[in-house]
Amino acid sequence: MKNILHIISSARGELSYSNKLSTFILERLLQQGNINKITVRDLVKDTPPHANEMSIHEFYKHPGLYDEQSQQLLSYANTIVDEVREADIIVIGTPMFNLGISTPLKAWLDQLIRAGVTYVFDEQWNRVGQFKGKKVYLAVASGGRSAEGAPDYVSAYIKDVFRSYTGITDVETYRIEGTMENGFTADYESILKDFNSTNEVF
Numbered sequence: 136m137k138n139i140l141h142i143i144s145s146a147r148g149e150l151s152y153s154n155k156l157s158t159f160i161l162e163r164l165l166q167q168g169n170i171n172k173i174t175v176r177d178l179v180k181d182t183p184p185h186a187n188e189m190s191i192h193e194f195y196k197h198p199g200l201y202d203e204q205s206q207q208l209l210s211y212a213n214t215i216v217d218e219v220r221e222a223d224i225i226v227i228g229t230p231m232f233n234l235g236i237s238t239p240l241k242a243w244l245d246q247l248i249r250a251g252v253t254y255v256f257d258e259q260w261n262r263v264g265q266f267k268g269k270k271v272y273l274a275v276a277s278g279g280r281s282a283e284g285a286p287d288y289v290s291a292y293i294k295d296v297f298r299s300y301t302g303i304t305d306v307e308t309y310r311i312e313g314t315m316e317n318g319f320t321a322d323y324e325s326i327l328k329d330f331n332s333t334n335e336v337f
């Protein structure tokens with residue numbers, strides 16, 4: 136039985152295409168069965184703290200030196216690390232904003248990724264991700280459409296950050312594009328038409 140973590144990061148609630156596409160992905164996963172638990176982390180309703188001088192100091196502290204203040208400052212980070220640790224599948228929705236991911240999602244990642252927690256160093260000082268074997272589904276909504284050959288910063292960034300700092304290498308991206316075009320209608324069925332055949336996590 137698998138646990139799913141659903142990350143919501145568009146502020147547009149019901150109007151959001153990335154929220155809806157990620158929910159469609161969730162429904163497809165549920166249809167396949169074998170799901171134990173779904174945890175929803177809504178980064179808009181419950182905004183991640185931004186890293187600041189004090190929290191960054193705690194992030195790099197040896198765990199043996201943690202005190203009561205550390206527990207407070209690391210409380211959000213520890214909660215979301217536990218959620219990711221517990222998840223077999225992570226479904227992430229994000230709008231494309233200025234070619235990048237949404238700011239709540241970036242803040243979540245900055246709280247999640249931590250030396251000694253999501254990755255450690257081996258004897259040769261290579262990073263070793265601690266969350267290998269999990270699957271990420273990424274749902275990206277953009278107002279425009281990607282031109283052929285244009286760099287895809289959103290998916291490339293998400294793939295790289297998970298691979299480099301968590302050991303998660305299986306990131307599958309679905310896109311809903313052209314959402315700001317006149318007369319745009321969302322066709323989630325066609326975006327997800329190959330979903331079953333490409334899903335190897337079960």
Ligand SMILES: Cc1cc2nc3c(=O)[nH]c(=O)nc-3n(C[C@H](O)[C@H](O)[C@H](O)COP(=O)(O)O)c2cc1C
Pocket residue numbers: 145146147150151152153154229230231232233234235276277278279280314315
């Ligand atoms: C501040 C801002 C920046 C945006 N930047 C881009 C962009 O760089 N490229 C693009 O194609 N669309 C851009 N858009 C359009 C959004 O990607 C589009 O509205 C998308 O549907 C938002 O996701 P959502 O529907 O999940 O909220 C931007 C919109 C806003 C408000």
